[in-house]
Amino acid sequence: MTQSIKEIKTRLFDPQFDDLAYFAALKEDARIGVKKLIEQYEKQQMKQQQLLTKFQEMSIFEQAAYADGVRFIAGIDEVGRGPLAGPVVAAAVILPKDSQILGLNDSKQLSQKKKDALFVEIQNQAIAIGIGVVPHDEIDRLNIYQASRLAMKIALEDLAITPEYVLVDAMTIDTAIKQQSLIKGDARSNSIAAASIIAKVYRDNLMIDxxxxxxxxxxxxxxxxxxxxxxxxxxxxxxxxxxxxxxxxxxxxx
Known part of the structure; x- marks a missing residue:
C-alpha cells in the first residue's frame, strides 16, 4: 500500500466507499496511522448498523399499514405541554414509503445539533408536513390536554395530502381517518419521531423569536x-x- 494516510482516509470515509478488496489490503498495512483509520472506520460502520437496526425496529407500525394497502401514513406529535409560556405546537409528517432517515428518535433524546440536522433532512424527504399551533390564551381557555389535541388536529388538516392512516403519540384526535395511538410513540415509530423533531425545532424557533x-x-x-x-x-x-x-x-x- 503506497497511498498516504491522508489519501487513505479520504477514500475510506467517502460515503460511497464499498471496496472490500481495498479494505482487506488496508488491514495488511502495518502503519499505525492506517490501523487507527481502520479502527475508526469499523466503529463508524458499527454505529451505522445500529442506527439502521433502530430505524427498522421503528418502522414496524408503518410496514404493517403498508402491508394492508395504505399509501400515505402521517405521524403526529406535539411539544410544549409543560412550559409556562408560549403555544403548544404539533406537527404531522408523511414520509415516503422507501425513506430512510437514520437517527430518528424522540426529540428529547437528541442533541440540538442532531435535531437541527434531522429537521432539515425530514423537510427534504417528507411528502408533506403540517403544523398546528395553539396559543397561550387558547391553552388557558381549553386546558393543555385539549389544546394539545387541537394542535394535532390542526397539524393533520394542514397537510397538503390527506393520509389514509395516522400514528399518534399517546393520544387520539378528532378525525375520521383511521388512527393508532402509541404510548411513547416518538421512540417507537419513525413517522411520529419525525413529527416530534419538526414540532420541537419549530416551537424552539418561535420561542427564540x-x-x-x-x-x-x-x-x-x-x-x-x-x-x-x-x-x-x-x-x-x-x-x-x-x-x-x-x-x-x-x-x-x-
Whole structure:
C-alpha cells in the first residue's frame, strides 16, 4: 500500500466507499496511522448498523399499514405541554414509503445539533408536513390536554395530502381517518419521531423569536419552561403577554 494516510482516509470515509478488496489490503498495512483509520472506520460502520437496526425496529407500525394497502401514513406529535409560556405546537409528517432517515428518535433524546440536522433532512424527504399551533390564551381557555389535541388536529388538516392512516403519540384526535395511538410513540415509530423533531425545532424557533420581544425570561434558552432564569424574570418583571395564566406559578402574578 503506497497511498498516504491522508489519501487513505479520504477514500475510506467517502460515503460511497464499498471496496472490500481495498479494505482487506488496508488491514495488511502495518502503519499505525492506517490501523487507527481502520479502527475508526469499523466503529463508524458499527454505529451505522445500529442506527439502521433502530430505524427498522421503528418502522414496524408503518410496514404493517403498508402491508394492508395504505399509501400515505402521517405521524403526529406535539411539544410544549409543560412550559409556562408560549403555544403548544404539533406537527404531522408523511414520509415516503422507501425513506430512510437514520437517527430518528424522540426529540428529547437528541442533541440540538442532531435535531437541527434531522429537521432539515425530514423537510427534504417528507411528502408533506403540517403544523398546528395553539396559543397561550387558547391553552388557558381549553386546558393543555385539549389544546394539545387541537394542535394535532390542526397539524393533520394542514397537510397538503390527506393520509389514509395516522400514528399518534399517546393520544387520539378528532378525525375520521383511521388512527393508532402509541404510548411513547416518538421512540417507537419513525413517522411520529419525525413529527416530534419538526414540532420541537419549530416551537424552539418561535420561542427564540419571542425572546427578542420579551427578553427578561430566557425564552431563547428555556423555550418557556420554568427555569431559574425564567422564574426570576417573573418575580422581577411579572408576566408578559404570552404567559399561560392558568399555570402555576404564573397565576400568582396575574
Amino acid at each position: 419571542f425572546h427578542h420581544t420579551y427578553p427578561h425570561y430566557g425564552f431563547d434558552k428555556n423555550a418557556g419552561y420554568g427555569t431559574k432564569v425564567h422564574l426570576e424574570g417573573l418575580k422581577t418583571h411579572g408576566i408578559c403577554p404570552i404567559h399561560r395564566k392558568t399555570f402555576a406559578p404564573v397565576k400568582q402574578y396575574v
